[in-house]
Ligand SMILES: Nc1nc2c(ncn2[C@@H]2O[C@H](COP(=O)(O)OP(=O)(O)OP(=O)(O)O)[C@@H](O)[C@H]2O)c(=O)[nH]1
């Protein structure tokens with residue numbers, strides 16, 4: 753199944769994929785060019801039987817840098833993962849615009865919402881206590897967006913390997929259940 757990640761530059765899309773597919777983490781920020789496609793096979797249960805499901809992860813350059821060929825990236829994607837940075841409230845603002853594009857090009861798509869870098873929250877709010885309220889409101893907005901999209905929200909850290917597997921597994925399990933009911 754094809755999964756496409758969308759989010760602002762530097763929110764941690766590539767880091768989620770790296771952690772999930774290769775179990776590595778890179779501190780050095782290398783902005784992604786074009787699109788990187790990775791895959792990982794997970795085993796999920798369907799009708800009580802284990803079945804392998806290959807997740808093909810599309811990690812495109814951020815649309816804020818290069819206009820995305822949404823038609824090509826979203827075509828046949830079952831799920832779009834919307835990604836926002838827990839430490840930057842403005843990183844959630846573009847997500848409704850991405851949703852509009854997804855609904856335009858691939859109205860059948862399901863969603864996941866990932867909030868990244870939760871390991872860095874304490875350091876950021878200690879340095880700037882005023883930011884704490886804005887960050888809470890940011891996560892509340894993301895939670896509301898996830899609810900509106902009938903999606904789950906995962907509070908992740910690619911650095912510490914928190915909820916990264918859970919994010920992609922929940923997408924795989926959702927897809928397997930759906931196919932089982934077809
Ligand atoms: N502390 C911390 N830093 C992270 C985490 N995930 C990513 N980063 C850092 O955030 C920066 C950007 O991460 P990327 O994964 O390259 O972000 P991206 O969304 O792919 O960025 P673009 O490709 O430019 O759109 C890098 O320096 C990462 O090391 C995390 O869970 N915790």
Ligand SMILES: [Mg+2]
Pocket residue numbers: 765766767782783784811
């Ligand atoms: Mg990237």
